[in-house]
Amino acid sequence: MIQYEDFAKVEMRVGKIIQVGDFPKARKPAYQLTIDFGEYGLKHSSAQIKEVYKKEKLLNRLVIAVTNFSPKQIANFISEVLVLGVNNEKGQVVLLHPDKEVPLGERVY
Structure with a gap:
């Protein structure tokens, strides 16, 4: 079990995907996302969600991301946040998102 203080260290915020690009150098099918917080x-x-989402369906979608991880280099790309999702029955990532509009950058508790 973790304490609430441990959970509170993980900063999750709401963002809006404003740009989606292909990521041909990724080992698994992925997109490069620009997210407005x-x-x-x-x-x-970088998000391995190509098997579930078309680029045009991702634009302006709200997502939840961990925003206080250290940046990670993936091939020739620096990933600054971890977009959160859950695996479906096929093991593909389905994005977590608010079901109503909320302010960008709002913290998840």
Whole structure:
């Protein structure tokens, strides 16, 4: 079991995907995402969600991401945040997202 103080160290925020690009150098099918976190700025992430989502369906979608991880280099790309999802029955990632509009950058508790 973890304590609430441990959970509180993980900073999860709501962002809006504003740009989606192909990521041909990724080992598994992935997109390069640019996500707007409001006052927290634009951040980049690599996401292995190509099998579930078309690029045009991702634009302007709200997502939940961990925003206080150290940046990670993936091939020639720096991923600054971890977009959260859950595996479906085929083991493909389905994105977590709010079901109503909320302010960008809002923290998840």
